[in-house]
Amino acid sequence: MTDPHDVLFIMDPPETFNPRADSTFVMITEALRRGRRPFGTNLSGLGMHGQEALARVAPVALVDGDPPRLVYAEPPRPRALAEFAAVLMRKDPPVDQAYVTATWILDHAGTLVLNAPQGLRTLNEKLSILRFGELVPKTFISRDTSELREILERLGGRMIVKPVYGFGGREILLARSDDPNLGSLLELATAEGTRWTVAQEYLPAAAEGDKRILLVEGEPIGAVLRVPARGELRNNFHAGGRPEASPLTDRDRAICSAVGPMLREAGQFFVGIDVIGGHLTEINVTSPTGMQEINRLQGLSGGDTMQARFWDALEARLLAGAA
Structure with a gap:
């Protein structure tokens, strides 16, 4: 029972x-x-x-x-x-x-x-953004190093490469056409052609940080800017990024409005999306974080915290299911 x-x-x-x-x-x-x-x-x-x-x-x-x-x-x-x-x-x-x-x-x-297990299997955190082509940076998937070189030239000589199953900022690399180590970098990124790699347009706004937006039931409840450490490409907190307050912009809300219905349909109750320079870069469904940073930056306590809003929505769902 x-x-x-x-x-x-x-x-x-x-x-x-x-x-x-x-x-x-x-x-x-x-x-x-x-x-x-x-x-x-x-x-x-x-x-x-x-x-x-x-x-x-x-x-x-x-x-x-x-x-x-x-x-x-x-x-x-x-x-x-x-x-x-x-x-x-x-x-x-x-x-x-x-x-x-x-x-x-x-x-x-x-x-x-x-989150619903079917959605966890279906929504790869790097690839699910491709459902929203007008909102995302130019993105390619390949494990062919020659093709990745061609993509790099198409993207103006700079691009981000990251593993399809990467997490926590691991193995995110900046590829440059003038890098003498480019061949080795692409071999490492693709595990010598055996692993699919995300090749994504480099967004200069990444130097200012990327915004983590938390959504519950497809609706935004808070956001935090993750600013990279000095000399670091990655913004993730696990990689030394620091949190800064960042209100939701009209563009952020438009992205949430576009993504929210898909998340609800897929049963993804608590999600963290990443936005750089007004572009959707990832949809994190497995175990998104950011609650405590938002609480501190906004001075939230009691029933106003991120975890309280999470539980308010969850208890509403449980009450509706019991009715």
């Missing part, structure tokens, strides 16, 4: 969370604040008995301190996913064989799963 208070987070180990940066951390603490009982598991804890999806789960507790931390309060035990009011897929990438298998298991959860 489903317990309306119990929610399950599929996530990395709680001791790995940065209590001042991770969005999953504040999602869980907000659940506790609202009187819900959060449980956690990881990918290896998932399984199936016949048609029933199960997981080895443990309750998550908040330990006071400076900083506070989350821990598993008890040893894990098996429970059916259908016993939880909601299952929140918050496992960080990579999207690999284990991740995709987990989404197949979640297809059998028998309860609300967010």
